Amino acid sequence: MTTEEEKAKTAVIQAAKELVKKGLTARTWGNISARISDTQFVITPSGLSYDTLTADKIVTVNICDVSYEGDVKPSSEAGIHADVYKLRPSVGAVIHTHQKAASAISVCPEGLLIESEKEKALLGNIVPCTAYGMPGTKELRKAVRKTVSDDPESRGFLLPRHGALLVGSDLKTTFLEAEALECVAEKKYHSIVRESGLARKRPPELTKALYIRIRRGCGTAHLIYAGGAATLCFSKKGEKLLPWLDDLSQIAGVNICCCDISDVKSMVRELQHKNAVLIKGYGALCTGNTREDALAVKMILEKGCMAALYGEKAADARPLNPIDARLQRFVYRYHYSKMS
Ligand SMILES: [Zn+2]
Structure with missing residues (x-):
């Protein structure tokens, strides 16, 4: 050399x-x-x-x-x-x-x-x-x-x-x-995007019992709360988060659903196939094989929510084609997640 x-x-x-x-x-x-x-x-x-x-x-x-x-x-x-x-x-x-x-x-x-x-x-x-x-x-x-x-x-x-x-x-x-x-x-x-206005009111904390039920239900050891300004703001809409970004669909999943706080069953079902679920008005929960994985999901989810909030207001913006998004999730899960 x-x-x-x-x-x-x-x-x-x-x-x-x-x-x-x-x-x-x-x-x-x-x-x-x-x-x-x-x-x-x-x-x-x-x-x-x-x-x-x-x-x-x-x-x-x-x-x-x-x-x-x-x-x-x-x-x-x-x-x-x-x-x-x-x-x-x-x-x-x-x-x-x-x-x-x-x-x-x-x-x-x-x-x-x-x-x-x-x-x-x-x-x-x-x-x-x-x-x-x-x-x-x-x-x-x-x-x-x-x-x-x-x-x-x-x-x-x-x-x-x-x-x-x-x-x-x-x-x-x-x-x-x-x-x-x-x-x-x-x-x-x-x-x-005026995030702060929408996110100003902080939600009450999720209970320990809820974490335990979800962790048991989806069999994950690493379950973390995501409450960044954009995630919280987007969760208040109660809508599904579309695949606005490549890395969002790869690491968190395609179409992150938003569940009601009382609907633990749906949250568990979502987290069995995806690495994040939005909770209406509360933010989101993220999972990963390791704590670092879960933190990466949290970071990418926040960015995905920013993209969605921006995309909904900006001219000519659109999310990924659903086929491209699903293909990327598939490739990521089966070929790259172990390498990370
Ligand atoms: Zn890249």
Whole structure:
């Protein structure tokens, strides 16, 4: 390994950990790469925890054909990174995030206009939204390639119902772009959704007896309460949460139902097939194989509720196609959940 390659791998590991720490992605979602030459870049692996990443798990990939050596598989979105390095010779780093506000507003195809000069310097005048493609597919790669070449000045992109992509001169700058994007996206979200008004009244606490009955009923050891502003706000509507985001349908389930607090039977039934259930006026309950899994569900549910609240008010926004959503849940449950 050359010194350049080694340095880049260490920087990618640091950035990956920072990404999780700052809440810009959860678990192994998202991916980070850094260019090491005109022909190669290094990227985070597919499905390995960021907590335990070591340099030998960071994969060196050839830009021309996304080929790599060794047993560790690069991120399933390595093709997108390769295309960006090919299309933009000045780009030295690429970060794909599942950040909260940017993902929530990505349900609307209009993109994001950047107004402040400080943020324009990082992101360009507009953060466009690409066409939709399911994660890890040729369609997504093609959609991103098209937008990256159509908008040569943009350095941030929304991947619809999924997340964001940032491209920059180096990892540090690209990280700042991700943070700036989240800031702008948060403002945009709050200009349309007035969560606080709806969520102001906190619900009474769920009783211990209810937890015990549900835990027994669905046989899960890890059952946690989710009462973030958007989750609480959405639960007050008493409606089913549609699959607005890719990771929501993968990790929580497709169509999260809303049950009445007295209807324990329905809550148990829902949690036997899904990892979350909304409780009218109370928020939600989330399950997982481990406490970390349940916490990830809680985080993704909050983001999904944000996307729904935003999507219901924004023009042209729509949730995922139900077939795509079900397919993603199936693939996630049977192929990736063990790798997390
Ligand atoms: Zn992703």
